[in-house]
Amino acid sequence: MKTKLIAGGAALIMAAGVYTLTRETAPEEAAEAAPAQGAPIVEVTLPDTLSAEAELGKRAFDAVCATCHGENASGKTGFGPPLVHVIYEPSHHGDMAFELAVQNGVRAHHWKFGDMPAQDGLTKADVTGIVTYVRALQRANGIN
Template identity: 45%
Template sequence: MRIALVLVVALLASLAVLDWMAPDAESRRDSAAMPLESGAGDPGAGAQLFEAECIQCHGADLKGTQEGPPLIHPYYRPDHHADLAFYMAIRDGVVQHHWNFGDMPPVPVIDRDQARDIVTFIRQAQREAGLLDDTGDVAAQ
C-alpha cells in the first residue's frame, strides 16, 4: 500500500511539473505555425502564393495535375478537410490517403499568414465552383 501511495504521489508531482512546463495555447499555435485567429486572409495574395508554390501539383485551375490532386473536389470541402488540414499539410506535408500521387512534402517557405491567404484563395475558388455557398458552408448537391 505504501509503495502504491508513493507511486501515485510521484505521478501527480510529475504531471504537475509537466503542466507547469507546458507552453500556453498561443505559444503552441505560434510554434506550430497555425493561425492565431480565424478569419479571412487575402485571396489575391493567396492566389500569388498558390501560383508560386502550389500550381505545379494542384494546377492553375485547382483541378489537379499528374503530380497532385484537385482542390476543387468534394474531398477538400470544409466538411471533409477543415482549414486546419490545409495549414497542417503546408507545415508538415501529408501522407497520401485519397489519391495515388505520393506524399505531399511540407512547404516551409510558406508561413502561417501566407497559409491563411492560400486557404482563403482555395475556399473562394471552391465557392466559385459551387462546392460552397456564399457563407462558406457546403453547398447543397
C-alpha cells in the same frame, strides 16, 4: 440439337468477351483515353472577384502550390490532386488541414499521387491567404 446451338452461342459470347478484355489498345486509342501528363484534372469556374486576402493567396498558391495542384487548383495529371473537389470541402478538410499539410506534409490517402512533402518558405499568413483563395474557388464551383 437445341443444346448444341445454345452451347455454341454461349461459347461465341464468351470468346467475344475474352477478346474484348484481353486485346491491346491501339496506341492512338490509348493516347486519346489518357489525359496528358500535367493536364488539368478538373475544370474550374473562376469567381467574378477575389477579396484582397484571396488575391494574396492566389499569388502564394501560384508560386508554391500550382506546381503540383495545377493552375487555379484544378489538379495536375501525374503531379497532384485538384483542391477544387468535394473531397476538400470545408466539412471534410477544414482550414487547419491545409495548414497542417503545408507544415507537416500529408501521407497519400485519397489519391494515388504519393505523399505530399511539407512546404518550406510559406508563412502562416501565406497559408491563410492560400486557404482563402482555395475556398473562393470552391464556392464558385458549388463546393461549400
